[in-house]
Structure formats: C-alpha cells, structure tokens
Amino acid sequence: MDRDSREWWERVAGGELAVQECAACGTPRFPARAFCPACRTEGWRWRAVEPVAEVESWIVSHRAFGGAGPGTVVRVRLAAARECAMYGRWLAGREPRAGELVRAIFSQGADRTLVDWAPME
Amino acid sequence: MAKRLLVSPLRDRAAIAGVGYTEFSKDSGVSTLTLACRAVLAALEDAGLTAGDVDGLATHRVGDSVAPGVVGPALGIHDPSWHLDQFGGGSVSHAVVAQAVLAVAAGMAETVVCYRAINARSEFRMGQAASAGPEAQYQVPYGLAAPLQHFAMEARLHMLKYGTKEEHFGQIAVRQRAFAVKNPRARMRTPITLDDYRASPWIAEPFRLLDCCLETDGACALVVTTAERTASLRRTPVLISAAAWGGGASFLSGGHMDTTETAAARLAPRLYGMAGLGPADVDVAQLYDCFTYSVLVQLEDYGFCAKGEGGPYVASGEGPPVNTHGGFLSEGYVHGINHIAEAVSQLRGEAGDRQVAGAEVALSTAQPGYVLPATSALILRRG
Numbered sequence: 001m002d003r004d005s006r007e008w009w010e011r012v013a014g015g016e017l018a019v020q021e022c023a024a025c026g027t028p029r030f031p032a033r034a035f036c037p038a039c040r041t042e043g044w045r046w047r048a049v050e051p052v053a054e055v056e057s058w059i060v061s062h063r064a065f066g067g068a069g070p071g072t073v074v075r076v077r078l079a080a081a082r083e084c085a086m087y088g089r090w091l092a093g094r095e096p097r098a099g100e101l102v103r104a105i106f107s108q109g110a111d112r113t114l115v116d117w118a119p120m121e
Numbered sequence: 122m123a124k125r126l127l128v129s130p131l132r133d134r135a136a137i138a139g140v141g142y143t144e145f146s147k148d149s150g151v152s153t154l155t156l157a158c159r160a161v162l163a164a165l166e167d168a169g170l171t172a173g174d175v176d177g178l179a180t181h182r183v184g185d186s187v188a189p190g191v192v193g194p195a196l197g198i199h200d201p202s203w204h205l206d207q208f209g210g211g212s213v214s215h216a217v218v219a220q221a222v223l224a225v226a227a228g229m230a231e232t233v234v235c236y237r238a239i240n241a242r243s244e245f246r247m248g249q250a251a252s253a254g255p256e257a258q259y260q261v262p263y264g265l266a267a268p269l270q271h272f273a274m275e276a277r278l279h280m281l282k283y284g285t286k287e288e289h290f291g292q293i294a295v296r297q298r299a300f301a302v303k304n305p306r307a308r309m310r311t312p313i314t315l316d317d318y319r320a321s322p323w324i325a326e327p328f329r330l331l332d333c334c335l336e337t338d339g340a341c342a343l344v345v346t347t348a349e350r351t352a353s354l355r356r357t358p359v360l361i362s363a364a365a366w367g368g369g370a371s372f373l374s375g376g377h378m379d380t381t382e383t384a385a386a387r388l389a390p391r392l393y394g395m396a397g398l399g400p401a402d403v404d405v406a407q408l409y410d411c412f413t414y415s416v417l418v419q420l421e422d423y424g425f426c427a428k429g430e431g432g433p434y435v436a437s438g439e440g441p442p443v444n445t446h447g448g449f450l451s452e453g454y455v456h457g458i459n460h461i462a463e464a465v466s467q468l469r470g471e472a473g474d475r476q477v478a479g480a481e482v483a484l485s486t487a488q489p490g491y492v493l494p495a496t497s498a499l500i501l502r503r504g
C-alpha cells in the first residue's frame with residue numbers, strides 16, 4: 001500500500017468500505033488519490049458507502065498469479081458510486097452473473113484485510 | 122473526431138531503410154546486449170549501411186534489456202547526436218519509432234536504429250510480470266497480476282456486452298497460425314483448427330493457451346532515416362506516412378466507464394489524419410496481439426468495423442489480412458517491433474509465401490492501452 005492509499009486500507013481493516021469524495025465538486029474517486037481528476041483540487045472527505053456493487057466482468061484463473069491461487073476474480077462497480085470499480089476474489093460456489101448485485105466480504109489476506117465479493121443471498 | 126484531420130507536414134518525411142532480426146527462440150543462450158547488437162548490425166546490413174553511419178539509437182524497455190548507452194559503445198558508436206531510452210512496454214513500442222521520426226525530421230540525427238531486445242522466455246518471464254504502479258495494490262493481492270488476466274477481464278466484458286464468442290477469438294488464433302506456417306522465422310508452424318483451439322487448456326477464462334502470445338527470446342531492429350536518403354539506399358523505401366501516440370483513460374483512473382473502448386479509439390483519427398488515409402486504404406494490418414482479444418478490439422477501434430461488431434467481422438473474414446507473420450501468437454513476442462518489421466517486408470514485396478499481393482499501405486499498432494492509458498501506431502507506405 002502506498003501513501004495515497006494507506007488510509008483506505010486502514011478503513012478496510014476497520015470494516016469500512018469508503019471512497020474519497022472531492023471537497024470542492026463532490027466527484028467520488030477510487031483508488032485513493034490526492035487530486036480530483038474532475039476539478040484538479042486536492043481536498044477530499046472519506047465517504048463510507050454501502051458495501052454493495054454490481055458485477056461487471058470476471059475471470060477464472062486456472063493457475064496461481066500474484067498473491068492468490070487459482071480462482072475467480074471479479075470486477076465490480078459500486079452501487080453507490082458507479083465511477084468506482086474494484087477487483088476482488090469471488091466467494092461463491094457458482095460463476096458470477098453479469099450485472100448481479102454482490103456484497104463485500106472483508107477477508108484476512110497475507111498482510112492486510114482484503115475486500116472480496118459474494119452474492120447478495 | 123473531424124477536427125484534427127489535417128495531413129501533417131511530417132507525413133512521409135522519414136522512412137524505414139533496413140530491418141534486422143535475430144533468431145526467435147525459447148532460450149537464446151546469450152545476453153540481451155548480444156541480441157541487440159546482432160539485430161542492429163543486421164538492420165544496418167539490410168540497409169547497406171554500417172555502424173559508422175549511426176548517429177541515433179532508440180529503444181523501450183521495462184527493466185528487462187539494455188539501453189542505447191550500452192549498445193552504442195558495444196558497437197563502437199560513440200557520441201550519437203540523439204538517443205532515446207523509453208520506459209514502457211507494448212503500448213510504447215511504436216512510439217519509439219514515432220520519436221525517431223521527429224529526431225530525423227528535426228535534424229537531430231540522420232540515421233537512427235530503433236531496437237528491442239528481450240530474453241522474455243529464458244530470463245525475464247514477460248507473461249508473469251506483475252502490474253506495477255499505484256494500481257497494483259488493488260489487484261495483486263487478489264491474484265490479479267499478469268497481463269493475460271487483465272486482457273481476459275476485458276475480453277469477458279466484450280463478450281458480455283456484445284455477444285462476442287470464444288470462436289471469434291479462436292478464428293484469430295487459427296488464421297494467424299496459417300500465416301506462421303508460411304513464415305520461416307515463426308516459432309509455431311504447425312497448422313491449428315478451431316477444434317484444436319477449443320481443446321487448448323484454460324489459462325484464465327475466457328482465455329485458453331492458444332489465446333496467448335509466445336514469450337520469446339529475440340531482438341529486432343529498424344533503421345529510420347530521411348525519406349530523401351532512402352532513395353539512394355539499396356532497399357525499397359518504406360515511408361512512415363503517420364506516426365502517432367497518445368492517450369485515453371486507464372481503467373482505474375478517472376472514471377473510465379467503458380473499457381471495451383481502448384486508447385486506440387482516441388488515437389486512430391489522429392493517426393489516419395496525419396497520413397490523409399483511412400481504414401479502407403489499409404492493405405495489410407499488423408495489430409498488437411499479446412492476446413487474441415487485443416486484435417478484435419483494435420479492428421473496432423481502428424475503424425475496420427463498428428464498436429461491438431468485432432466478433433462477426435472476424436467471422437466474416439472481411440478486411441485486410443492481419444498479422445501476416447503469425448503475430449505474437451505464432452511468430453513470437455518481441456513486444457511490438459516485429460509487427461513493424463513484418464509491415465516493412467510486406468510493403469517491399471519480400472514476404473515470400475505470405476505476401477499480400479500489391480500491398481501499398483500497412484497499419485502497425487502497439488498494445489492498445491491497458492497497463493498505461495496510452496498506445497502508439499504507424500501507417501507505412503511503399504515509397
């Protein structure tokens with residue numbers, strides 16, 4: 001985690017899913033950044049969002065890459081801020097469906113709390 | 122889109138006068154410096170020039186190869202008047218040549234050799250290079266690390282949004298292999314069928330092994346000089362009619378809402394505008410094929426078909442021949458430059474059994490912009 005993102009990860013460790021919201025124009029942004037790409041100012045506030053998102057795409061890895069083994073990785077867009085997309089592991093015994101609503105699951109990773117995703121039901 | 126359609130004063134100012142290759146293999150057994158030197162000398166030989174003529178050197182790399190400041194002295198090229206050591210991967214492969222065009226047109230150098238040398242199989246496993254930069258922390262811990270996974274994610278999105286099918290990706294792989302069969306330099310020369318494609322093992326769904334390029338040890342080099350000078354050299358001049366690089370938004374920076382449109386869609390009007398040409402003028406296209414999907418999406422973004430229609434367009438077999446060397450999927454992955462070299466061979470009419478009859482105009486493109494929100498491309502024309 002880098003300096004821009006440390007607080008985001010700290011909030012995740014505390015069980016909160018948040019995005020930055022520009023103090024000047026209100027544009028939400030993720031990943032964490034100092035500058036708002038819409039109005040190019042530095043101020044922001046953290047906004048805790050409902051940990052619900054919509055599945056946009058996914059892959060099923062058949063071998064290990066990076067920090068996790070084989071398995072399904074989803075890309076989701078937050079229901080509360082569709083501009084904000086995130087990746088996470090898919091925690092379900094079936095394939096995701098395009099557009100389905102999913103909920104965040106906070107899981108303990110190797111060195112930090114991670115945000116994974118599971119079906120709403 | 123229409124506002125930049127002015128033919129550029131840079132059009133046809135520079136040309137490619139020579140092309141050089143090393144062997145492509147799984148294990149070169151030599152250093153990237155040796156590969157670079159061999160390719161540079163081969164390109165100069167092809168052009169009828171010597172190292173003593175070189176006053177510019179250019180490459181790109183991602184910590185996996187040798188800089189011009191190493192290659193130059195190793196070949197006794199001292200005090201070049203211009204050089205470029207561009208950081209970056211496939212998205213800047215064609216930007217290296219684009220910048221050589223500027224150097225030559227501005228008189229900073231007269232004879233620039235652009236090269237790329239990698240041991241991408243035996244030393245630096247390109248396919249396992251993890252994402253870097255501030256976005257990696259949001260990807261790698263979830264097991265999303267390799268370029269192929271990112272492109273697989275984009276390919277799935279295209280399938281979901283537009284109904285693109287696995288068979289469309291398969292047809293790209295099959296067609297490129299058929300070209301590779303006719304290319305003595307290609308690493309994979311056994312024909313494949315769609316059934317072979319379907320039987321190929323999953324790597325990261327929706328990608329199978331046959332959707333992926335071949336990590337390769339090898340090097341390639343191009344001699345870039347002024348158009349006037351090529352007229353006195355021994356090869357058929359290949360004019361650089363357009364050279365462009367540019368932007369777009371990356372997935373995680375700034376709310377890019379539809380990643381089925383790549384940076385290439387923004388660059389294409391500028392590129393065609395510089396040449397005063399359009400997609401209908403392209404006789405042969407070498408489209409960056411790190412994975413099958415990147416070909417399909419570029420057919421859309423470079424205007425050969427409408428957005429979303431890449432699958433049916435591939436199935437129709439319409440349009441110019443694509444990746445006539447077999448591409449990275451079947452010739453080998455030299456990170457972009459071997460696409461330019463193949464375009465040169467085609468325009469010179471020297472592509473042997475895979476020659477596209479009467480090829481006058483070629484498009485060659487870089488990675489369409491995922492890792493960095495940027496891409497680059499060239500339009501070449503027989504002089």
Ligand SMILES: [Zn+2]
Pocket residue numbers: 022023024025026027036037038039040041
């Ligand atoms: Zn703002």
